[in-house]
Amino acid sequence: MIRLVDGVPAESLPLADRAIQFGDGVFRTLSIRDGGIPFWQRQMAKLAHDAAAIGIVAPPADVWLDDLRAHSPESATVKLMLTRGESARGYVVPADCQPHRITQITPLPPPVERGAGVTIRICETRASWQPRLAGIKHLNRLENVLARSEWTDLAIFDGLLLDRDGDVIEGSMSNVLLLEDGALLTPTLDGGGVAGVMRDVAFAAATGLGWQTGEARISLSRLLQAERVWLCNSLIGLVPVARLAEQSWSAHPADLTLTMQIAALAAKETQWLV
Known part of the structure; x- marks a missing residue:
């Protein structure tokens, strides 16, 4: 693993950093494949x-890119974190707080064995309701940690988080997409959840195919009646769901169609390191 803090190799953060004290910051997780970063501009x-x-000024994209180019990995998982910086104990943000940027470079995970799809479950942990943070990928991910701790069965790929009303919000590590009457839909994230880059990419791909797209309140029963269900994030790409509880889905022509359209977009929207 390569770890950089403000572009300098480091193995730790100051204990006064607000990321440690409060989870005060944001992050993105992305991939480098064959020396290129798919959807770099969207990530930035x-x-x-x-x-x-949340009131933090992000450094220019080229600053992050210079950090990565200094190490030029051919293939890797990259986690970019931006903390608010250091402060004394207490929630008040000092006027002179200086953000820290953290870059972690690790190997790519093994590819997902997609086949006809993966098995998922419903989590008991509920997605929190906080409109001001809705869609934001902030550093306080405790509810995702609790949700993922609910199972140890390796056959379960991910778990779905429902909101206080029982509507589907997201997976513990993914966004949710479904095909309904020829339209690509995703849960509305106006009260919580993370709006990932691949969620936007999938919508762009579907639009390019002439499909209708939209956000909607997705009840569990509506999800179970969908023609097709997928999970997505920047590392796994688009993954079809084969089973949830007693409901199962078979391989669908849209699996390949949407995946190929996403790959075509990636080819156009890749930032090369060299």
Whole structure:
């Protein structure tokens, strides 16, 4: 693993950093494949948006890119974290707080064995309701940790988090997509959840295919009646769901169609390190 803090190799953060004290910051997780970063500009736009939403000014994209180019990994998982910086105990943000950028470079995970799809479950942990943080990928991910701790069965790929009303919000590590009457839908994230880059990419791909797209309140019963269900994030790409509880889905022509359209977008939207 390569760890950088403000572009310098480091193995620790100051204990006064607000990321340690409060989870005060934002992050993105992305991949490097064959020396290129798919959807780099989208990732940077999301990072800057999320940082601004909680009052942190993100460094320019080229600063992050220089950190990565200094090590030029051919293939890797990259986690970019932006903390608010250091402060004394207490929630008040000092006027002179200086953000820290953290870059972690690790090997890519093994590819997902997609086949006809993966098995998922419903989590008992509920997604929290906080409109001001809705969609933001902030550093306080405790509810995701609790949700993922609910199972040890390796056959379970991910778990779905429902909100206080019982509607589907997201997976513990993924966004949710479903095919309904020829339209690609995803849960509305106006009260919680993370709006991932691949969620946006899938919508762009579907639009390119001439499909209708939209956000909607997705009850569990509505999800179970969908023609097809997928999970997505920047590391796993688009993964079809084969089973949830007693409901099962078979391979669908849209699996390949949507995956190929996403790959075509990636080819156009890759930032090369060299």
